Amino acid sequence: MSGDPTVAALLDEAAARLGAGGAVAPGPDLDAQLLLAYSLGVTRVRLKSHPETVVAAAAARRFRELLQRRVRGEPVAYLTGIRDFWSLPLAVTPAVLVPRPETELLVERALALHAGAGARVADLGTGSGAIALALAAERPDWQLVATDLSAAALAVARANAAALGLTGVEFRQGDWFAPLAAGRFDLLISNPPYVAGDDPALAALAFEPRAALTPGPDALACLRLLAQGAPRHLVRGGWLLLEHGTDQGEAVRRELVLAGFSHVRSQRDLAGHERMTEGQHDQI
Ligand code: GLN
Numbered sequence: 001m002s003g004d005p006t007v008a009a010l011l012d013e014a015a016a017r018l019g020a021g022g023a024v025a026p027g028p029d030l031d032a033q034l035l036l037a038y039s040l041g042v043t044r045v046r047l048k049s050h051p052e053t054v055v056a057a058a059a060a061r062r063f064r065e066l067l068q069r070r071v072r073g074e075p076v077a078y079l080t081g082i083r084d085f086w087s088l089p090l091a092v093t094p095a096v097l098v099p100r101p102e103t104e105l106l107v108e109r110a111l112a113l114h115a116g117a118g119a120r121v122a123d124l125g126t127g128s129g130a131i132a133l134a135l136a137a138e139r140p141d142w143q144l145v146a147t148d149l150s151a152a153a154l155a156v157a158r159a160n161a162a163a164l165g166l167t168g169v170e171f172r173q174g175d176w177f178a179p180l181a182a183g184r185f186d187l188l189i190s191n192p193p194y195v196a197g198d199d200p201a202l203a204a205l206a207f208e209p210r211a212a213l214t215p216g217p218d219a220l221a222c223l224r225l226l227a228q229g230a231p232r233h234l235v236r237g238g239w240l241l242l243e244h245g246t247d248q249g250e251a252v253r254r255e256l257v258l259a260g261f262s263h264v265r266s267q268r269d270l271a272g273h274e275r276m277t278e279g280q281h282d283q284i
Contacts, residue, residue: 005060008051010036014067031076032067038080039063074207086134090160095152097212099130102269103191105276106241107134109267110187113239113278117141120183122233124176124190124226125149127212129157129169131189136166144169147179150211176222177229184235191243192222220251227255227279234281241278249274 005013014032033044039062040047040055055063066079077083077098083090085099086107092098110121110131122145123132132146146169148154154171161169172179193212195202196219205213215221223244230240240261244252249266256264261279269275 004054004057006051007036007040007047007053007055010055010060010063011047011051014063017067017071031070034076034080035066035070036063039066073204078207083128085128085130087137088130088133088160088164090128090130090133091156091163092128093152093156094207095150095209096127096156097191097208099128102271102273102275103130103243104134105267105269106131106189106191106243107138109241109276109278110135110189110239111138113241114186116186118143119186120235121145121187121189122147122180122183122185124188125192125212125222126157126171127153127191129160129171131191132157132169133160133164133166136161136168137164140168142168145172145180145183145185146170147172147174147176149173149175150209153209153212176225177233180233184233184238186235186238187241188226188230188234188238189241190222190226192226194219194223194244194248219245220248220255223248223252224255227252227259227261231260231281231283236282238281239278240281241276243276244274246273246275249277252277 011032015028018028018031033047037044037047039059075098077092078094081091083092083099086104119142121142124147126132126146126148129146132144136144151173154173158171193215195214197214197216223242253264256279260283262282264279266274266277
């Protein structure tokens with residue numbers, strides 16, 4: 001008889017270790033499944049349908065090594081190198097923020113706000129390319145520009161575009177509006193850093209690029225800069241869409257109103273939190 005563990009036993013072991021950690025909850029069961037499926041090179045569905053499968057010692061060792069790293073706080077997406085966003089499997093590395101489900105709200109709003117063909121759209125601070133690539137997949141007729149200050153991040157985004165065959169996105173390196181030059185757009189979209197530099201929440205995000213998470217002491221610094229600069233890069237009737245923290249809706253609405261935007265309103269994510277704010281540029 002083999003002493004090697006079964007799929008079911010490894011999943012139980014992992015859920016117990018991840019659940020006990022507290023800090024890495026929620027989702028110990030899902031994390032365990034993603035890591036075991038990755039270690040074995042099979043789908044999660046296969047794990048569920050064949051829990052009695054005996055796992056060879058080498059694969060079990062690989063799995064337990066990943067589990068140990070997960071217990072120490074590394075995001076599953078960095079361990080497996082992949083994260084689903086919208087309809088897309090995106091490659092991710094520690095050079096980019098792990099795409100979050102709530103950021104899909106920006107994609108949803110962009111698609112709702114501009115129905116027309118040929119829209120000019122920029123995703124500022126694209127990271128893994130999540131927003132721009134999701135839009136490219138939905139609207140192959142749109143002209144998409146995706147920017148990032150980080151060359152390492154842009155390399156990840158470009159690789160994702162190539163792997164997914166989404167050739168329509170133009171990637172440009174630079175700080176916020178700089179890569180847009182004098183261009184004007186129908187939609188400007190950004191998920192900028194918006195966590196205050198002294199926010200204790202950053203401790204749990206220590207494996208992700210700090211520059212993608214926090215602008216420094218003033219959590220609103222990038223959001224404000226984007227609101228103030230956007231009118232010069234939007235056509236009349238164009239929209240600015242900004243993701244922000246759950247307690248920043250009121251402040252971001254104020255910034256958009258001060259910058260001259262109309263129809264300023266926030267939208268809630270699936271957890272019911274104000275997660276993004278949009279406004280229309282209707283001046284010349
Ligand atoms: N939503 C992320 C978090 O709080 C922060 C992302 C960001 O700063 N843009 O985990």
